[in-house]
Amino acid sequence: MVIALNETQHGRPIGVKVREIRETLIKKKADAIIFSALDDIMWLMNIRGFDIPYNPLAFSIAFVTNSELHLFIDPTKIDKQVADHLNLGLVTVHSYDSANQFLQAWHEKNKSLQGYKVFVPNSTNYSLASIFGKENLLVAMSPIQMMKAVKNSVEMAGMRASHIRDSAALIEFLHWLEVEVEAGHDVDEISAAEKVRHFRAQQPGFVDLSFSTISASGEHAALPHYKYDAETGKAKIVKGGVYLVDSGGQYHDGTTDVTRTVVIGQGDDQFSFHNTLVLRGHIENAMAKFPKGIQGVRLDTLSRQALWEQGLDFGHGTGHGVGHFLSVHEGPCGISYRVSAGDEGLQAGMVLTIEPGYYLPGKYGIRIENCYELVEDAEHSAFLRFKELTLVPIQLTLIKKNLLEKKHVAWLNEYHATVLRVVGKYLLKTGKEAVYLWLEKQCVQLDEQSYDLWLTCV
Ligand SMILES: [Mn+2]
Incomplete structure (x- = not known):
């Protein structure tokens, strides 16, 4: 099956997207471009598929010339509605299997043209690229990479709306987890992960998880990419133990990715120390204002500084791009200690995660992850800042107050006020009063001057 997004979901018809691609072809003096990256094709055609778990993609190939637009896809996946949608976009649909033959014939017909060139994105497989002959190739990053990284206003509205519902689902889960563990009921990594899916699946527009949930208890959390199996998941x-949950959802209007690390009851001193360093790094990054167009690599240090001061670090990037009802990991921009391939600089309208962590092998791991949109700074229009999409409380009882400054506390207070206002309202609207009352406690405002009240009020 393939589904077509409507105008209120994609915000930009196929024709507009194709026109922009043809402008690129003219600029690059290329006669045609081939697309084989499935997220490029889904975005271009305003369709989504279900061929790959967690990723709303359909196996396909697209080919754009100055006057033609071809899509190669299994025709049995296309119903009347999708056919009409593609027809309206002036897309010629062919069977997936006919792509090679079609492209070969097209090549034969055009190869004698003066200055003949085919734009082949650098992610294209060898077999497809070799159809056109080495001397005729223009190999570069797919122009769609940047086009889809910068969300249009409709896509961004969908990202915001889906993040509210998704945050509500995760808050329901965290509330459920606390109640169950406090009651002494058995909860293991597998049953917790199933609950995460359960709460998300109840939300309107839910399609699937956006990746396999990382549900990690204790020392398992020390492995950043841990995946429970039938044995370890028990x-x-x-x-008093550490639990890390990294999960996300695919919705008709957006894709989400969020990590929280919690302790039901009291965390120990060492854990709170490490947790606060990670939190401080997250906040430092989330508070940053930075010039438009810089590469994400220049922001990466911000999330590590607090750890570095203590001689500590973490072994993964700070954050990655997120698609709009597409792949949860999306290029070309990211925030990493390595320059992300093809990073052409950060722009307003991009969606990035901030997810610093700390991992103590054999003991526990910590990661605090939110999705953010990049917005123009209100004071300095040549600058950007982060605006939160993820709205899930960050556990206040795991913070060592002497490791935060007033500005970090102010950020936390503002974040939690937003969480309560936005998601709290949504929880009440959907009849989740018990969850709302729990959320209210998680979002308590901390005293910015003296933190003395902290432990009594949380
Ligand atoms: Mn992530």
Whole structure:
């Protein structure tokens, strides 16, 4: 099956997108461009598919010339509605299997043209690229990479709306987890992960998870890419133990990715120390104002500074791009200690995660991850800043107050006020009063001057 997005979901018809691609072809003096990256094709055609778990993609190939637009896809996946949608976009649909033959014939017909060139994005497979002959290739990053990284206003509205519902689902989960563990009921990594899916699946517009949930108790959390199996997943989530949940959803209007690390009950001193360093790094990054167009690599240090001061670090990038009802990891921009391939600089309208962590092998791991949109700074129009999409409370009882400055506390207070206002309202609207009351407690405002009240009020 393939579905077509409507105008209120994609915000930009096929024709407008294709026109922009043809302008690129003219600029690059190319006669045609081939697309084989599935997220490029889904975005261009305003369709989504279900051929790959967690990724709303359909196996396909697209070919754009100055006057033609071809899509190669299994025709049995296309119903009347999708056919009409593609027809309206002036797309000629062919069977997936006929792509090679079609492209070969097209090449034969055009190869004698003066200055003949085919734009082949650098992600294209060898077999497709070799159809056109080495001397005729223009190999570069797919122009769609940047086009889809910068969300249009409709896509961004969808990202915001889906993040509210998704945050509500995760808050429901965290509330459920606390109640269950406090009651002494058995909760293991597998049953917790199933609950995460359960709460998301109840939300309107839910399609699938955006990746396989990382549900990690205790020392398992020390492995950043941990995946439970039937055996390891029996690890219990216990009072006083660390639990890390990294998960996300695919919705008709957006894609989400969020990580929280929690302790039901009291965390120990060492854990709170490391947790606060990670939190401080997250906040430092989230508060940053930076010039438009810089590469994400220049922001990466911000999320590590607090750890570095203590001789600590983490072994993964700070953040990645996120698609709009597409892949949860999306290029070309990211925030990493390595320059992300093809990073042409950060722009307003991009969606990025900030997810610093700290991992103590054999003991526990910590990661605090939110999605953010990049917006123009209100004071300095040549600058950008982060605006939160993810709205899930960050556990206040795991913070060592002497490791935060007033500005970090102010950020936390503002964040939690937004969480309560936006998601709280949504929870009440959907009849989740018990969850709302729990959320209210998680979002308590901290005293910015003296933190003395902290432990009594949380
Ligand atoms: Mn992530």
